[in-house]
Amino acid sequence: MRRLLISLALLAPAAVPAGAQALNVSAAASLRNALPALSSSPTYNFAGSNALQRQIERGAPADVFLSAEPAEAQALFRQGLCTRPQTFATNIVVLLVPNANRGNVRSVYSLRSGGRRISIGTAGVPIGDYTRLLLRRLRLSGILSSNTVSQEPDVASITSKVALGSADAGFVYHTDALASRGRTNEIRLPKYAQPAVRYQACIVRRRGGDGRGAAAFIRRLRGSAGRSALHHYGFGLPPRA
Amino acid sequence: MLRQMLTRARFLRLGTTVALGTLAAPAGARAALPTPTPQGDDEGFLQFGALTERTALAFYRRALKTRGLTSGERRRLRAVAAEKVVHVQRLTAALGADAPSVLDYAVALPASAFVTRAGTLKLGRRLESLLCGVYVGAVAFTADPASRLLLGRLLTSDAQHLALVRDLAGLAPGGGLPDPIDLKTAGAQLDTYLKANGYPTL
Numbered sequence: 191m192r193r194l195l196i197s198l199a200l201l202a203p204a205a206v207p208a209g210a211q212a213l214n215v216s217a218a219a220s221l222r223n224a225l226p227a228l229s230s231s232p233t234y235n236f237a238g239s240n241a242l243q244r245q246i247e248r249g250a251p252a253d254v255f256l257s258a259e260p261a262e263a264q265a266l267f268r269q270g271l272c273t274r275p276q277t278f279a280t281n282i283v284v285l286l287v288p289n290a291n292r293g294n295v296r297s298v299y300s301l302r303s304g305g306r307r308i309s310i311g312t313a314g315v316p317i318g319d320y321t322r323l324l325l326r327r328l329r330l331s332g333i334l335s336s337n338t339v340s341q342e343p344d345v346a347s348i349t350s351k352v353a354l355g356s357a358d359a360g361f362v363y364h365t366d367a368l369a370s371r372g373r374t375n376e377i378r379l380p381k382y383a384q385p386a387v388r389y390q391a392c393i394v395r396r397r398g399g400d401g402r403g404a405a406a407f408i409r410r411l412r413g414s415a416g417r418s419a420l421h422h423y424g425f426g427l428p429p430r431a
Numbered sequence: 432m433l434r435q436m437l438t439r440a441r442f443l444r445l446g447t448t449v450a451l452g453t454l455a456a457p458a459g460a461r462a463a464l465p466t467p468t469p470q471g472d473d474e475g476f477l478q479f480g481a482l483t484e485r486t487a488l489a490f491y492r493r494a495l496k497t498r499g500l501t502s503g504e505r506r507r508l509r510a511v512a513a514e515k516v517v518h519v520q521r522l523t524a525a526l527g528a529d530a531p532s533v534l535d536y537a538v539a540l541p542a543s544a545f546v547t548r549a550g551t552l553k554l555g556r557r558l559e560s561l562l563c564g565v566y567v568g569a570v571a572f573t574a575d576p577a578s579r580l581l582l583g584r585l586l587t588s589d590a591q592h593l594a595l596v597r598d599l600a601g602l603a604p605g606g607g608l609p610d611p612i613d614l615k616t617a618g619a620q621l622d623t624y625l626k627a628n629g630y631p632t633l
Contacts, residue, residue: 282627299615323529329475329614380618381627382482383475386535 213403214251216242218258218316218389219344220281220363224423225256228416232407238315238344239263246271252394253404256411258345258363259316263390275390278412280426281363282384283320285377286352286370293358298328298379301359304336309351309360312341317348320385321361327383349374363387365424389425467525467578474529475614476569476582479621480562481522481531484585486624487558487592488515489538494555499548504599511592518585525581539626552600559593561620564612571611 213232217225222236235242235252243262246252247269255272257263263275287295293306301308311318318341325331342348345362352360353373367376391411393404410416417427469477491512495505523530544554566586573579586608594604 323474326472326474327478328618329472331472381622381625382479382536382618384627386532 211400213253213400213407215254215256215407216246216250216252216394217254217256218242219346220258220317220365221256221389222346223369224365224419224425227423228411228419229407236344236346238311238317240314240316241343246394249396251396251399253400254391254407255394256389256391257316258387258389259319260388260390261319262316263392266394267392270395272392272394275392276408276412277388277428278391278408278416279389279420280428281365281387281389281424282379282426283317283324283361283387284364284367284379286349286360286362286367286374287358287377288352288355288374289372290355291358291375292355295359295377297377298330301333301337302330304333306337306358307340307356308333308337309340309342309348309357310334311345311348311361312343315343315345316387317345317362320387323385324361324379324383327385328380368424388428464521464581464584465577467581468575469525469578470574473573473575473578474526476565476573477522477526477578478529478531479565479614479617480569480582480585481519481526482536482625483558483562483565483617483621484515484518484522485533485536486538486540486621487555487562488512488519490540490555490558491515493540493545494551497545497548497551507595507599511595514588514592518588521581521585525578535628537626537628538624540624549600552596555596556593556600557620558624559589559596560609561612561617562589563593563609565614565617567608568611568613 214235215225215232216235216237218239219236222234225232225234232254235245235250237245239257239259239262242252242255243257243266246255246266255263255266256278257275258281260275260277263272266272267275285295285298287293295301295306310321313319313322322331325333340351340357342351345366348357348360348362349366349370351357352362353370364376367374391408393401393408395401421427467477491508494500495508495512500508540554544550563586566582566589569582570579570586573582590608593609597604
């Protein structure tokens with residue numbers, strides 16, 4: 191009996207079908223807290239959406255792509271590399287300051303006086319593009335030349351810089367501000383200038399990919415369980431399909 | 432602060448733009464315009480204009496249901512609403528891909544303002560003053576000439592709308608253009624009338 195069990199245990203990995211391998215989910219860095227709470231079984235790859243787009247274009251083994259702005263997912267769709275993207279969450283851009291607030295930043299307009307250290311996303315990364323659009327709408331693009339600006343590849347790096355006090359302020363999503371609460375404070379930005387932050391999901395088309403598993407994951411993400419997890423982590427939700 | 436920043440040269444340029452706008456567009460900015468290509472922060476004035484014009488359009492549509500207006504007054508308000516539609520279209524076209532979508536924002540005007548004729552007209556004056564105040568600053572500080580001309584024409588048209596709501600309220604038309612309002616102040620006022628769709632619940 192014991193010998194039989196050992197034999198079965200040795201054979202088991204070979205008997206597992208390819209589809210049962212962990213699903214690979216490439217997701218925007220701002221989703222790093224919400225997604226594992228929804229499901230811990232996939233293998234997650236969190237990074238800036240544009241970096242993930244490039245990885246998928248070069249053949250990275252992703253099954254699901256979750257982008258923080260429509261541009262990246264739509265670009266992959268146009269190239270035939272993923273299915274038609276669907277919006278599953280929204281967000282807003284806020285100004286994050288460290289608890290100590292040594293830079294004495296009280297509002298985004300405080301940055302007009304210059305001489306502070308600001309952390310923003312690199313151009314091309316969703317948070318970087320949204321920040322630049324928001325500053326143009328506020329007529330505050332000048333703060334990017336009157337302050338010392340560090341440009342980061344994703345929103346997680348901006349949040350870390352501010353939380354550690356390496357920056358006096360940073361532009362991040364509301365959900366990142368929530369995640370770092372206790373070490374940072376969030377300053378709201380004018381509603382009229384907010385860019386429309388839309389997260390989109392699509393199934394990556396590749397040979398050997400787990401299309402069925404990816405479809406199930408996106409269904410769950412857009413269903414009640416997903417909406418509940420996203421809401422819990424501070425995301426806005428689009429109307430139900 | 433904005434008033435202090437208006438130098439003599441800028442004031443003359445503002446006067447020229449408004450005068451040209453008045454001559455060229457006597458009936459609500461209908462003539463053909465060069466295509467605006469906003470430069471740098473020009474987008475700030477256009478974005479503010481697009482959302483405030485849309486808010487004003489919602490105001491006029493709602494104001495038409497206010498009691499105590501004569502049929503002649505309703506006709507005039509309806510004509511203004513039609514001009515607001517054109518203003519929104521012009522600004523949306525100027526902003527291109529960055530234009531705010533109707534899906535992004537909902538206008539949330541206070542219901543209490545529409546209970547009486549006086550309350551309705553007061554809200555109308557507030558919105559038109561906001562538009563004119565920002566456009567006065569915009570024609571002085573917009574870098575792209577075509578965007579500046581568009582904003583100048585909108586200023587001309589909205590100054591007429593302001594005069595109309597003042598007239599309906601029995602007030603004097605008011606002398607000249609209103610004082611400029613900076614975007615920080617104006618944006619805070621506009622925000623009270625906007626509800627951003629899909630905002631995270633806080």
